[in-house]
Amino acid sequence: MQPSIREHPFDHKNDAEKLRKAMKGFGTDEDTLIDIITKRTNIQRQQIAQIYKGLYNKDLYQEIKSEVSGKLEKVLLALLTPPDVYDAQCLNDAIKGLGTNESILIEILCSRTPQQIIRIKEAYKRIYGRDLERDVAGDTSGDLEKILLALCRSQRDYSNRVDGNKAQQDAQRLFKAGINKWGTDEGLFVDIFTSQNPSQLNATMQEYQRLTHQDIETSINSEMGGKFKKAFLTLIECLRYPASYFAKRLHESIQGFGTKDEDLIRIIVSRSEVDLAQIRQDFRRIYNKCLETFIKDDTSGDYEKILLALVVGN
Missing domain, CATH: 1.10.220.10 (Annexin)
Incomplete structure (x- = not known):
């Protein structure tokens, strides 16, 4: 079994020197770039970039950008970018230009923790001088906008506390707001699923299944539609699996x-x-x-x- 990237020996000065050797002169040694960068954590890559700057007075990111191209360039530069900055860049790419790529907004905002989203928003503001929430609101609408903005606000309880009585009460509320109601109260679903911790929500979903004899995904598939349904199912799957x-x-x-x-x-x-x-x-x-x-x-x-x-x- 191959060791994880955390198990490889790490000497950031030696790595910087090897990367420099791989790029100077005629031609680029792509195998060395790949070997070093894929075997280091993101934090280690930042350390390598820092010492590279100190040794050669050159920016490692820009050096690699000038040496390789195409899809290899995209992967290498992504790996050299801090995760919060990379997510902010991906969100900006999804929003800017003609049309919005809602699938990327859904993927990132539904799968990141509140702490991660706070850091992403800070990076977004720092890089683009704009608020992520405002840009999401400007490029989405309706119930999809509601759930994405609720996730952007990062107000979820991220403890592991479970209140069994609350789980039963919320399951009953979701039942009354969904399959036991003409029309669905999407706002209630959004409020519950974007404010409570994963353990509490899993308890609520178990109570919901016991009460209705069907899982919450079945109810959402029958009661909701479009990108809002996709976002909700993504949020639930990212909570569970x-x-x-x-x-x-x-x-x-x-x-x-x-x-x-x-x-x-x-x-x-x-x-x-x-x-x-x-x-x-x-x-x-x-x-x-x-x-x-x-x-x-x-x-x-x-x-x-x-x-x-x-x-x-x-």
């Missing part, structure tokens, strides 16, 4: 006509130090085929090398 959610997102990015490289890169990079090993296991369980095989079938060259190094090394 985040690795399975991202395994499915990876499959979506690879299957069909053409690979959705932006999605593939974003998911693998952003989960590489979180749960990529579990995502890999869930991918095999769900699709009866290993993630590495899918990547080999749909990518090539140095781009394939770096994605496989991240997937297999976790």
Whole structure:
């Protein structure tokens, strides 16, 4: 079994020197870039970049940007970017320009913790001089806007406290607001699912199933629609089985006509130090085929090398 990136020996000065040697002169040693950067944590990469600046008075990010191109460049630069900054950049890319990529907004905001979202908002403000909440509000509408803004406000209780009586009461409220009501009170669903901690919500969902004899996902599928339904189901799956959610997102990015490289890169990079090993296991369980095989079938060259190094090394 290959060691995780945290188990590789680390000498940031030696790494900086190797990276410099790989890029100076005629031609670039992409294998060295891939080998070093994929075997370090994001914090270690920041340390390498800092000492690189001190040794050579050059910005490592800009040096790599000038040496490689295409999809390999995208992955390497993403790996050199702090996670909160990278998420902020991905959200900005989803919002700017003609049309909004709601799928990326849903993926990031529904899967990050309140603490992570606070840091993302700070990075977004620092980089773009704008408020993330205001930009999300300006590019979404209706119930989708409500749930995304509620998540942006990061007011979820993130303790592990479970109140059984409250779980029963909330299950009853959700029942009355959904399948036991003409029309659905989406606001109540949003309030409960964006304010309470995951353990409490799992208890509420268990009580809901006991009360209604169907899981909450079945109710949402029958009562809600469009992007709001997609966001709600994403939020619930990320509360229950985040690795399975991202395994499915990876499959979506690879299957069909053409690979959705932006999605593939974003998911693998952003989960590489979180749960990529579990995502890999869930991918095999769900699709009866290993993630590495899918990547080999749909990518090539140095781009394939770096994605496989991240997937297999976790």
